[in-house]
Amino acid sequence: MTDEWKAPAKASADNGDEKSWKLLEKTLLAGVEEQRRARRWGIFFKCLVFIYLFFGLALIYQAVDGKTSPGGGAAYTAVIDIEGMIADKEAASADNIIGSLRAAFEDSKVKGVVLRINSPGGSPVQAGYVYDEIVRLRAAHPDIKLYAVIADLGASGAYYIASAADQIYADKASLVGSIGVTAAGYGFVETLGKLGVERRVYTAGEHKSFLDPFQPQKPEETAFWQGVLDTTHKQFIASVKKGRGERLKDKEHPELFSGLVWSGEQALPLGLIDGLGSASSVARDVIGEKELVDFTVEESPIDRFSKKLGASVAQHLAMWMGFQGPALR
Numbered sequence: 252m253t254d255e256w257k258a259p260a261k262a263s264a265d266n267g268d269e270k271s272w273k274l275l276e277k278t279l280l281a282g283v284e285e286q287r288r289a290r291r292w293g294i295f296f297k298c299l300v301f302i303y304l305f306f307g308l309a310l311i312y313q314a315v316d317g318k319t320s321p322g323g324g325a326a327y328t329a330v331i332d333i334e335g336m337i338a339d340k341e342a343a344s345a346d347n348i349i350g351s352l353r354a355a356f357e358d359s360k361v362k363g364v365v366l367r368i369n370s371p372g373g374s375p376v377q378a379g380y381v382y383d384e385i386v387r388l389r390a391a392h393p394d395i396k397l398y399a400v401i402a403d404l405g406a407s408g409a410y411y412i413a414s415a416a417d418q419i420y421a422d423k424a425s426l427v428g429s430i431g432v433t434a435a436g437y438g439f440v441e442t443l444g445k446l447g448v449e450r451r452v453y454t455a456g457e458h459k460s461f462l463d464p465f466q467p468q469k470p471e472e473t474a475f476w477q478g479v480l481d482t483t484h485k486q487f488i489a490s491v492k493k494g495r496g497e498r499l500k501d502k503e504h505p506e507l508f509s510g511l512v513w514s515g516e517q518a519l520p521l522g523l524i525d526g527l528g529s530a531s532s533v534a535r536d537v538i539g540e541k542e543l544v545d546f547t548v549e550e551s552p553i554d555r556f557s558k559k560l561g562a563s564v565a566q567h568l569a570m571w572m573g574f575q576g577p578a579l580r
Contacts, residue, residue: 326362327542328534329355333366337373337381337408345380347548348412352381355546356388356395363538364397366416367530372407372429375483382490385415398537400530401425406512410523411487414494418525420533421515427523430491431510432484434476437464484508498522 331351337343355364372378389397399405399413401421406429413419421427443450443465450465461472488508492499499522501507507521518524528536535541 325542326360326540327544328538328540329358329361329364329546330530330534330543331355331364331366332545332547333368333370333409333412335370337370337377337412339374339377341373342549343370343373343377345377345384348381349384351546351548352384352388356392358546361395361544362540363534364395365530365533365538365543366397366399366413367402368399368405368409368413369402370406370409371404372409372411375408375411375432375487378408378411379486379490381412382415382494385412389415389417396538398533400528400533401427401515401524402529407431411490414491416494418537419523420526420528420537421518421524422529423514423516423527425515425518426512427515427518428507428512429510430487430508432480432487433510434480436462438468439465440467495522498525 331348333343333348335341335343337345339345352364355361385397389395396417397415399416399419401409401413401419402425404426405413405419405421406426410428410430450463452460452463452466454460458472458475460466461469461476491508492501499507500520501522504521507523513521513523515524515527519527530543531541534543
């Protein structure tokens with residue numbers, strides 16, 4: 252091959268190598284820029300997390316500081332919130348409510364206690380625990396009165412707890428009562444048949460799977476379960492009668508124990524409540540100490556964060572998809 256042919260070939264190869272190097276250089280620079288961009292975003296999000304934690308700790312400190320040094324040495328009215336479902340591991344669990352009650356009754360500056368209720372009810376066991384503790388604390392501290400104040404809703408298990416108080420107050424439009432027991436579930440027997448799915452259950456015990464939603468109900472098991480609900484209902488009624496005494500007009504109105512609810516205005520002549528008022532008005536006009544100090548046990552930041560992630564939602568969804576046990580609702 253002559254030198255004339257070799258020179259253009261060499262020039263072409265040099266150009267190709269130069270383009271390859273430039274392409275490689277651009278790729279490397281793009282990778283470096285992407286790393287820088289990712290690093291900047293990482294720093295940004297870390298700063299956001301730090302700011303979030305800083306303000307969260309500040310709020311927690313403020314709440315704790317407000318509860319540890321209330322009243323400035325003067326007497327005050329203790330307020331305890333019962334809000335949402337009354338159930339274990341919830342904000343309105345027996346452990347939380349009882350802990351708040353004990354702290355309030357044992358505080359020498361507390362002149363009276365107000366249970367501020369806004370709840371549809373929940374577990375009869377949890378409500379029973381709180382009811383019994385209120386009775387015990389009232390006997391141990393006869394000089395401190397406890398008043399239940401119903402806001403929007405004080406139904407079923409929430410009213411169960413309220414009936415242990417010295418007196419119950421509500422707004423004229425509050426919903427009060429629902430003295431009953433419910434247990435709910437779903438039946439998927441025909442659905443499985445249509446899908447061609449066969450349910451197989453192996454048990455030791457004739458009635459071990461009697462609440463299985465994928466099996467047909469049996470009359471004797473339905474009757475048995477109704478007996479469980481009736482027994483729980485009788486316990487509920489007995490506790491309400493014991494707490495309310497002669498104030499309850501159940502002889503003239505047996506429908507009080509049917510599971511119905513009434514407005515506060517309707518509940519007053521029925522003896523379900525003792526008067527109309529709010530937590531503030533009861534503290535000012537009944538207890539005689541208008542300053543309110545919150546003794547409610549708050550959920551930890553970790554619990555609130557886990558619930559935001561959906562742990563609580565998943566738990567309730569699982570409950571609704573299957574069988575739900577007895578509840579005062």
